[in-house]
Amino acid sequence: MMNFIESELLRIFVGEQAKLHHRPLYELLVSEALERGMAGATVFRGLLSFGLRHKVHTSKIFELAGELPMVIEILDITEKIEEFLPVVETLLRDAGAQALVTREAVRQWTT
Structure with a gap:
């Protein structure tokens, strides 16, 4: 029987x-999540993106400057996410x- 949290x-x-x-910020965020016992974390590298400036970034070989997005996803219960947010804020600011x-509500399936 499957249950969810x-x-x-x-x-x-x-x-x-x-x-x-001198360390990538995405590595620091995952390290901090692990150290604080978060349920899980994954990092994805974007292949194609644009943002506020509407400049397209791509992973094609001719783009020399690595300006692609790194997406860090961290999963846990709401209380632990709340406790982790000040850590995220400090790392981003520093x-x-x-x-x-x-943030989005999800269901974590367990067996």
Whole structure:
């Protein structure tokens, strides 16, 4: 029988060049999530995107500057996501990174 836990998905979009202390920001976010015992985290690299400036970024070979989005998804119950948000805010601020942070309700299936 499958059961579900009401959870949240925290999604953070940052540029792949965003760094803090010479480490990619997406690595730091995942490390912090792991250290705090979050249920799970995954990072995706965008292949094609545009944002506020409407400049298209692509993974094609001719684009030398790595400006593709990195999408970090972190899953846990709402309370743990709430506790993790100040960590995200601090890392983004300290890195001086532009970011988009979203949250959505999800169901975490268990058996």
